[in-house]
Amino acid sequence: MTRTDDFSNPLLERLKAQVPFLWVNDRLRPAADVLPALPLTHTDIQDAASRLSRFAPLIARLFPDTGSDAGIIESEIVAAPRLRDELSHRFGVDIRGDVWLKADHALPVAGSVKARGGVYEVLVFAERLAVREGLFTTSDPYLKLASPEIRRLFSRYTIAVGSTGNLGLSIGISGAALGFSVTVHMSRDAKAWKKRLLRQRGVTVVEHESDYTSAVEAGRQAVGDDPFTYFVDDENSAALFLGYSVAALRLAEQMKRHGISVNERRPLLVYLPCGVGGAPGGITFGLKHIFGDSVHCFFAEPTGSPSFLLGMLSGFEQPVSVYDIGLTNRTEADGLAVARPSRFAASIVENLISGCLTVRDEDLFRFVYALSETEGIAVEPSAAAGFSGPLLLLSTKEGKEYLRWHRIEDSIGDAVHLLWTTGGLLVPGDDFEAFRLRGEQTYGRTKEG
Numbered sequence: 150m151t152r153t154d155d156f157s158n159p160l161l162e163r164l165k166a167q168v169p170f171l172w173v174n175d176r177l178r179p180a181a182d183v184l185p186a187l188p189l190t191h192t193d194i195q196d197a198a199s200r201l202s203r204f205a206p207l208i209a210r211l212f213p214d215t216g217s218d219a220g221i222i223e224s225e226i227v228a229a230p231r232l233r234d235e236l237s238h239r240f241g242v243d244i245r246g247d248v249w250l251k252a253d254h255a256l257p258v259a260g261s262v263k264a265r266g267g268v269y270e271v272l273v274f275a276e277r278l279a280v281r282e283g284l285f286t287t288s289d290p291y292l293k294l295a296s297p298e299i300r301r302l303f304s305r306y307t308i309a310v311g312s313t314g315n316l317g318l319s320i321g322i323s324g325a326a327l328g329f330s331v332t333v334h335m336s337r338d339a340k341a342w343k344k345r346l347l348r349q350r351g352v353t354v355v356e357h358e359s360d361y362t363s364a365v366e367a368g369r370q371a372v373g374d375d376p377f378t379y380f381v382d383d384e385n386s387a388a389l390f391l392g393y394s395v396a397a398l399r400l401a402e403q404m405k406r407h408g409i410s411v412n413e414r415r416p417l418l419v420y421l422p423c424g425v426g427g428a429p430g431g432i433t434f435g436l437k438h439i440f441g442d443s444v445h446c447f448f449a450e451p452t453g454s455p456s457f458l459l460g461m462l463s464g465f466e467q468p469v470s471v472y473d474i475g476l477t478n479r480t481e482a483d484g485l486a487v488a489r490p491s492r493f494a495a496s497i498v499e500n501l502i503s504g505c506l507t508v509r510d511e512d513l514f515r516f517v518y519a520l521s522e523t524e525g526i527a528v529e530p531s532a533a534a535g536f537s538g539p540l541l542l543l544s545t546k547e548g549k550e551y552l553r554w555h556r557i558e559d560s561i562g563d564a565v566h567l568l569w570t571t572g573g574l575l576v577p578g579d580d581f582e583a584f585r586l587r588g589e590q591t592y593g594r595t596k597e598g
């Protein structure tokens with residue numbers, strides 16, 4: 150008997166058939182009711198932000214590409230009116246409201262949203278280790294962590310992680326820069342260039358023929374209880390989650406700077422590409438603390454790997470994997486190719502997310518192409534998963550019901566749709582050109598080719 154016998158849901162058939170759709174979360178509750186009962190608080194987000202500020206001088210020295218932000222790893226928000234018009238035209242849906250991008254595809258250091266969570270987790274570990282060994286206190290200047298003595302300490306430790314690519318990049322690049330040994334267990338999905346880049350930085354890359362969950366497990370086993378190895382547990386890490394959540398504080402300031410206020414009459418609709426749920430979960434958690442019920446967060450997953458949605462439908466106690474319902478977990482969106490969600494992330498955002506949506510690989514390429522043509526911006530396919538959010542919200546029965554239910558059907562013209570573009574900076578030119586071309590070739594066709 151498979152786990153799917155335990156629950157029945159008419160939506161299961163749509164998931165199995167890989168038909169893209171929008172699912173609205175009937176367990177969404179007011180932020181003011183949900184947030185006080187959670188194990189993490191607003192103070193935890195602020196602590197993470199303070200730690201990142203303390204580390205900024207060190208990050209600036211190790212990563213000059215943080216440029217004018219001097220050690221603060223951050224991306225811009227960018228208005229994308231041409232993309233809005235193009236998507237409206239191409240997909241025949243009038244996208245009312247403004248479309249903006251949160252440009253995490255350009256995040257320095259690791260080139261993806263993982264530069265928030267992954268780098269933060271490495272910094273937390275480094276700080277804790279140096280303090281524990283009596284070589285550092287948190288009131289010391291953080292540049293001291295680059296001293297020969299502390300680098301020697303770090304070099305005796307290994308950081309290990311399982312990844313489909315981008316988490317490995319962020320942990321590998323930042324860990325190696327601080328002087329740690331890093332071992333990345335890559336799933337079969339990882340792109341060749343990501344492995345190459347890591348090896349150039351002196352990171353040990355172990356290639357697995359299996360999927361993400363198995364690569365994580367292999368990594369965990371290999372580490373065992375070695376006291377000199379630290380295992381980054383993407384599926385259960387509070388540090389990763391809080392690193393991601395800091396984005397919300399920064400976003401709030403950026404919106405203010407652009408004169409965009411968020412309130413009942415000007416709702417903020419956020420579309421987040423989702424793998425295990427840590428990145429979109431941490432961001433949602435942060436945004437709900439700031440904007441409450443005026444922010445609406447939707448998670449976007451490939452039709453081949455809708456693991457978080459499946460968890461929302463089947464429960465997270467013993468999450469059903471996408472294999473259990475006959476899906477392959479094969480997708481070109483390597484950053485999202487996971488069969489099982491993070492229970493940790495889910496337990497926090499279960500009652501905070503507005504819904505989930507699924508998107509076909511072919512549409513990801515079309516979105517990559519459309520973004521490149523209209524705004525001249527290059528992202529990887531995973532990073533475009535959220536683009537079908539406004540289309541589904543404004544055109545489907547479920548989406549229209551959501552707008553009515555939350556009384557935003559009248560204010561939708563004043564809404565801000567924020568597409569979180571989660572990766573792309575480090576993609577080699579030839580790889581990007583292949584993505585773009587694939588989108589262009591099927592762009593005119595309306596039926597799946």
Ligand SMILES: *Cc1c(COP(=O)(O)O)cnc(C)c1O
Pocket residue numbers: 261262263315316422423424425426427428429484485529531532571572
């Ligand atoms: C990892 C990743 C995500 C999703 O993050 P999860 O924590 O796995 O949900 C989204 N986009 C890109 C490009 C990623 O690499």
